[in-house]
Amino acid sequence: MPNIAILDTKSANFHSVKKAVDLFDTDNEITSSRDQVLRSKGLIIPGVSSTDTVLNNIYESELDKTILEFYELGKPILCICVGMQILFETSEEGKLPGLSIIEGKVIRIPEFDNNKNNYKIPHMGWNQLEISKDSNLFSEIENKTDFYFVHSYQCVPKDKKIITSITNYSNNIVASIEKNNLYAVQFHPEKSSNIGLKIYENFINLTRKN
Amino acid sequence: MLSKRIIPCLDIDNGRVVKGTKFLNIRDAGDPSELANFYNKEGADELVFLDITATHENRKTLIDVVRNVSSQVFIPLTVGGGIRALNDMKIMLEAGADKVSINSSAISNPKLITECAKEFGSQCVVSAIDVKKIDTQWTVFTHGGRKVTDIDVIDWVQIVEENGAGEILLTSMDKDGSYDGYDLELLNRINEKISIPLIASGGAGKLEHLVDALSVGNADAVLAASIFHYGEFSIKQAKDFLRKNKIQVRL
Incomplete structure (x- = not known):
């Protein structure tokens, strides 16, 4: 079983994500197998x-249940961009209900x-993160560091306490959240040069603590 | 605040960077991966690779270049030149590109942009446009500037945005290689018509030109080849200069 499972949602840029993960843990796999996901140390x-x-891809292959099961096991999950947005209840971008792991809307x-x-x-x-709360994900990352964003929708969590950073554009955009073992970022760490890779390193370190 | 971007452009022929390989050591290697790594270390915000011949053989070497670079350099990579169909785009994305630029093929088939945006998202689709002023009209050219169309760029940018392009890479052929600055009037005219990001290209010769394109011209990013390849300025110098001129950049 791989240490790190990269969820194959069929439409993601998992190639870039895999290349970034490879730098810190080559024991990783792009997968949609429930068994592989549940037995890995990080998702x-x-x-x-x-x-x-x-x-659509998630519901068709019943990955929603797998994600929830993994979350309940308490092992670290890192969600990126749209991977973060699907955690919410609703999104103005689409019609399908979200996974509702996080209360709030997109x-x-x-x-x-x-x-x-x-x-x-x-x-x-590239836009600057304003880190509002300590997070293991931001270990050794300075406040106001630039990360690479590309999105048209933004997350609005009901519980503001889960917000760990914001970035300023037309309004304050939630850039990251943390809830228990769940870490989610709106930016693309795999496209944010060396500082982005640090996020992957921090996340992989978290998976090794278990 | 969103940072303005500096994007070095690497013209690829036969697996080598062809512009400016002759002048500095870094270019003597002429190796795209080395140059990509170098620019990444210097703080380039993105990289653009352009297949300047768009031949079958060059395409294969370009795919290898993208595959190689994307496993070492973790900033957005755009690939363009000779993209004619959805499958061309798919191959580039699978090799590790984040965005693909479409130029000539979009003119003969604007729906190609829609098709690609629908499949991979607008953020992946860059509409590259080459423009030259004929009398009073900024006219769109295709095939690396060799073929003239009768299309006014002011109309064309609106069409590509409606069709789903996520960004526009605008090259002024009048200014390209002139070293006397970007076409600021053109940039402003285009910016009034679009609500997607605009990358200015063609004419950079001094660091002031970058400032002008980003402030007066209101571009979101500047593309440059010669001034970086020929070693006149480093990206770090450019960013320091922009910052001194109160333009937000990533350092």
């Missing part, structure tokens, strides 16, 4: 494309800020 849910595409990024300045959507490029 990564990558995300590119739309929430409905990802959710909304379209506002095009205007409070001063009526216009912003381009998608929010694409």
Whole structure:
């Protein structure tokens, strides 16, 4: 069984994620097998494309149950971008219900800020993290470091205490959350150069603690 | 605050970077992976690889380049040149590209953009556009600037956005290689018409030109080849200069 399972949701950029994970733990596999996932020490849910595409693949292959089971085992999970958005209850991007592991919704990024300045959507490029809460995921990462974002929708968790960082665009966008053994980031650590790789290293270290 | 991006462009022929391999040591190697690693260390925000011949053989070497670079360099990679069908894009994404730029093929078949965006998401699809001013009209050219169309770029950018492009890479052929600055008027005119990010290309000769494109021209990113390849400026110098001029960049 692999140490790290990278969930195959059929539409993600799991190649880049795998290449990043390979740097720290080559014992990893892109998989959708329930057995493989549940027996691994850490689970990564990558995300590119739309929430409905990802959710459709997840529901069709009953991966939703696997994700929930894994979460309840208390082992670390890292969700990236759309992988984060599918954790919520609803999304304005699609019609399918989310996994509802996190209470709250996903909304379209506002095009205007409070001063009526216009912003381009998608929010694409490097933006600074404002770390609001200590997280093992951010070990040795300085506040205000740039990470690479590309998304048109943003997560609005009901419980603000789970927010570990935000980034500022047309409004404050939730950049990461942490709930028990669940870690989720809106940015792409696998595209955020060496500092992004540090996130993978930190996550893999977490999986080794169990 | 979203940082403005600096994107070095690597023209690939036969597995080598062809622009500016002659002048500095780093380029004597002429090796795309080495150059990609070097630019990543210097703080490049993304990289663009352009297949300048778009021949069958060159395509194969380009795929190897992308595969190789993407396992070492963890910043967004865009690949372009000769993308004609959904499957061309799929092959590049599987090799490790994050975005694919479509140019000539979109002119003959604008639905190609829609098809690619639907399959892989708009964020993957960059519409590359080469433009030259003829009388008063900025006219779109295809096939590496060899073929003229009758399309006004002001109309074309709106069409590609409607079709699902996630970003526009705009090259001014009038300015390309001129070293006398980006076409700021063109950038502004385009920016008024679109709500997706705009990458300015063609004309960078001094660091002031980067500042102008990003502030006066309001571009979201600047693409440059010559000024970095020929070693006139490093990316770090460029970023320091931008920061001094109050432009937000990633350091």
